[in-house]
Amino acid sequence: MEAKLAEYASLNQKDKGPAYTSLIPQILSQADPNAVAKDLHSLVDTVVNQDSVGLVVGRQVLTELVKVLGEGAIKDSELRKRVVEETLETVQPRIVSYEEQVNNLRFQLADLSEEEEDWSGAARVLMGISLDSGQRTFADADKLKIYVRIVRLLLEEEDSIQAETYYKRAALLVHSTTEREILLQFKLCQARISDYGRRFLEAASRYHELSYVGEIDEEERRHMLLAAVTCAVLAPAGPNRSRVLASLYRDERSAELPTYNILSKMFLDHILRSAEIKEFEGSLKPHQLAKVAISSNDRLASASHDDGPAASNEPAASTRTGPATVLDRAVMEHNLLASSKIYNNISFRGLGALLDLTPGAAETMARKMIEQGRLKGHIDQVEKLIWFEINGDEDDAQGKAGGLGDVEEAEDTGAPFTKRWDTQIRLTAAHTESIVQQLTQKGLLSLVPTSA
Template identity: 80%
Template sequence: MDSQLAQISTLSQKDKGPAFIALIPEILARPDPSALVADLHNLVDTVVNQDSVGLVVGRQVLSELVKILGEASIKDVELRKRVVEDTLNTVQPRIVSYEEQVNTLRFQLADLLEEEEEWSEAARVLMGISLDSGQRRVASRDGDKLRVYVRIVRLLLEDEENVQAETYYNRAALLVHSADDRETLLQFKLCQARISDYGRKFLESASRYHELSYVGEIDEEERRHMLLAAVTCAVLAPAGPNRSRVLASLYRDERTLELPTYNILSKMFLDHILRSAEVKEFERTLKSHQLAKLAISSNDRLASAGQYDDPTGMNEPTASTRTGPSTVLDRAVMEHNLLASSKIYNNITFGGLGALLDLTPGAAETMARKMIEQGRLRGSIDQVDKLIWFEGNREEDDAQGKAGGLGDVEEAEDTGAPFTKRWDTQIRLTAANVESIVEHLTEKGLVKLAPVA
């Protein structure tokens, strides 16, 4: 091979290119992989690094080799990857002169690595592509740059490298306005949803996943996966009116009936208190980043661990010693149960709420205080009597009303009477409703009342 290369190097510039190109099929036909790699290395090194060959001939020969490699002339994937990597290393010192050919090789190598599910390695190969050079044909337009950035983000997210993925996502966001490729736009929107998911912006992520689950161009199985991700993110989102609206939108979507997470979705939408067995079942469906540990601030830890005197004089010997939620799911469930308890009780003691949430009384008070401060819970805290009072007329919390599309819910009229009288009014309304149901069933002949003795 060395003698052949030396002989071709003595030819005129017009004849060098065809002679070198004619050697490529001959080298690729060699049965010994080691000899094939060595001979291709010598060929590339000669045409690229020898000044006697010239830049024009070098580009011509390297372009032909890149084209042949792209046509999968080497059937063995590992051998083809080895050849591409060796060619890239050989050309690297002269990358400025052979930028277009190098970038094409990088795309080929990224494809090979992606097929082997080497996501991060494939992303790093694409990061080495120069997207701003005037010599390049690929990525010369904003749409081409956007496709490369979106692909890098997608690959990094597969290995959960969300911090670096967000950097390239921000670059893609600057170019998305100029995109006209529907597939690239859909991939960008999916990256948006996943970036929000990794960044714990669960409400935003749930809305984006749900929106994508309606897109007809996406495969049906993928749409189902996005709908499942939307439900998961909605469950993990902070409790409050905004989450109630997202839950309502998902609850009235008929497709969620077939999901394994429908049970916890319905309970959250209907403001039912979640039990530990249901939470553990849901926890098994979560990804690692959705089970991230939460750090408790020193101020919250001190407040949560404070001494609590039971006003009833009946201290619970088995009271919880937890001073706060430990995971994202833990926090979401506790906040939901706190919000659900506000629909059941007019007020509750710190100790009672702590028993409900499996927290110390101080930690329960801290969680309620934060939700009230953030406008996600309407109520007030009486620290003298150790009570949390819940406010009744929650006009904005309309998940079961207009936001849920289930119609308006009739509520007992608030006459301003004391709480005991209001409680009596609710009992009378319940008894009257039961009596009307029995009368209706009797008229239909479904119930027969026994005569009074």
């Protein structure tokens, strides 16, 4: 090979391109992988780094090599990856002159790394592509594809912080394409970014929306629906979560999910038990089990209450001063909200026993939820009681059912929201009957008897 390279170096400039290019199929036809890699490295080094060869010839030969590699001339993926990496390393000092060829090689290397499930490696290779300078300027739609792919790869590696950086870049370009596949990938990245960022309510809504898209594989849609339920369970308790839970609970596909039991209990405002939580916890990802930091003020407030000795009918106080994980917090807030449907009031100590918290920590959690509008009630610190407002406007939880508007006669039965839905339907039917009777009495409507 060295002899041929030296021989071709003495040719006229116009003959060097075809001569060097003719060496590529000869090198690839060799049986020894090491010989193939070595000879290709020598060829690339000669045409790129020898000043006597010239830039035009170098680009011509390198373009042909990139083309045959992309067409699968090397079947062995390990050898192909080695050749691509060594070629990139050789060209790196003169990358400005061979930017288009280098970018194509990076795409090939990213594909090879992704096939090996080296997610972070593939992402780093794509990050090295120059999108805005040099010989080729990428269109906005092409930049969007690259950014979305980088985000997807980083999320596979659970590097959500760096993924969010590239997601923000993609968000600025999402208007540049109408390609359905890219838009769906972007929306999925959007949902996963919200999930990793612990914006669980937003993530649940996005996952649920994607689970209805017909272009997505049925198994993938089921997986997205499962992710939507998981995020909804982990979301902060309150009216907004109740709306999302209602939407998921009424989705007939949810009944087939392994998390349906906890979904139904949360929607129906049932108190969750530790055994149920333990089973659900096993299905969570590491970021969904992240530790929760308790502020020094909350820790002080949680530990400062001393209710004195427990009464004979009250349980002993817990020693926990707050939730330990994201799941722990979601369950405690749900149980607190569920208890407001059961009791008119509850003592700090009683709520602490229910939530497995100190009385002070239970009061702190209730106070925060009341301040944020997620729980209706007030706190009597003299009597050490939390009073729940049981006659509040329940429309905050699920909105006006069926678009019926205000139903003033609706009675507060304390039932779950599915029963309140039935109540509103019953009242609407009664109102309709009343209107028909009034129109009939005024002669504006005549009823035609029907035969049995």
